[in-house]
Amino acid sequence: MNSEDSEGNLETLQEYIDWCFDVIVMKKNQNACSPVKSETPSSKRSRPADSPEITSPTGKSFTDILDSIDKRLSSFDVRLSLVEILHREFKSLRESLEFSQQQVETLAAENASLRDSVKSLTENVTHLNEENKKIKETVIDLQARSMRDNLVFSGIPESAEEDAEATVKSFIKTYLKLPEDTVENICFKRVHRLGAKKSGTPRPRPIVAKFGYFKQKEQVKSRGRELKGTDFSVNDQFPKEILERRKVLFPIRRSLIQKGSRAVIAVDRLYMDGRLYRDLSTTPWLY
Incomplete structure (x- = not known):
């Protein structure tokens, strides 16, 4: 419904109210000039079929107008009740959403803290692995020197x-x-x-x-x-670890010699034409 329709309905409703007021005033004047007649409850409830019915300027009876207004008000009450229910539901939903948002923020903060902890632990583990590798190589070297x-x-x-x-x-x-x-x-x-x-x-x-x-x-x-x-x-x-490394190097040395290179194995290192042979896939202990 647009603003023009709303204004028209208000003007019509104002006309009804003005007309009803005029009718009430006229009735009061008539009652003041004529003797009062007692009516029984039955006479109040029943009215002759041919009694004149008051009509509005638009042609509608006053009763129909009031019934229409009453229906509209009842409809408004129903809608208002529905709006109140929806408002309560929305309020509950908003409170739940706010609580969920707080939980999400808390979890996000905890997740960030855990992520930092995992990063720190990963760095520590990497450092420990490097230190462990150095210690292991040192022990192997000491064993080899003792032998x-x-x-x-x-x-x-x-x-x-x-x-x-x-x-x-x-x-x-x-x-x-x-x-x-x-x-x-x-x-x-x-x-x-x-x-x-x-x-x-x-x-x-x-x-x-x-x-x-x-x-x-x-x-x-x-x-x-x-x-x-x-x-x-x-x-x-040699220690067991070096023997295993030498088993890997011997076939490589043999292949290099067949290709005409000068290859020599010293403990767990292979030298090809005076240069240290390094390959991550075959000699990972050198990295």
Whole structure:
């Protein structure tokens, strides 16, 4: 409904009210001039069918107008009740929304705090991993240094109640072909078989010999070429981690040599034509 229709309805309603006022005034004047007649309740309720009915300037009866107004007011009451219900529902919804908003803000703040904590923990874990890697590499290096004077003799038959040092010296004289006087002058700090003896295993346990002098160890190691084509071997002793790394490097060294490059393995590092070979996928311990 637009403003013009509203103004027209108001003017019509004003006309009705003015007309009703005129009718009431006229009735009062008539009653003042004529004798009062007593009416019974039945006569008030019943009116002859042919009694004149007061009409409005628009042609509608006063009763119809009042009924119409009453219906409109009833409709307004219903709508007003509905508006009040909707208002209460909206107020409840708004309070719920405000509470939810507060909860969201609280959760957002907690989430930001947790995110900062996770970031800090991640940085700490990364730092600890780096420190752990450094410590691990340091331990491996110390183990390797403690073994730098050691040689591992593999394939030497094992006998009961043997003297491991005498067995090694005999092997050096017989298979590595070092002079007897040179062998007799070799000083060992310790010589023993690796691991516990297992029954039913035909393969003999390797012998670890710790030399008293590094030069003597290198002298014996240099004679390892004499064992080519045999079941014996003489190698440096390394920690388990370095042995696993060397297993990775040997095929790469072989491939580089086939391509004409000069490749040398030093402990757990491969040098190709004098340059350190580095590859994240194959040598991650260098990163």
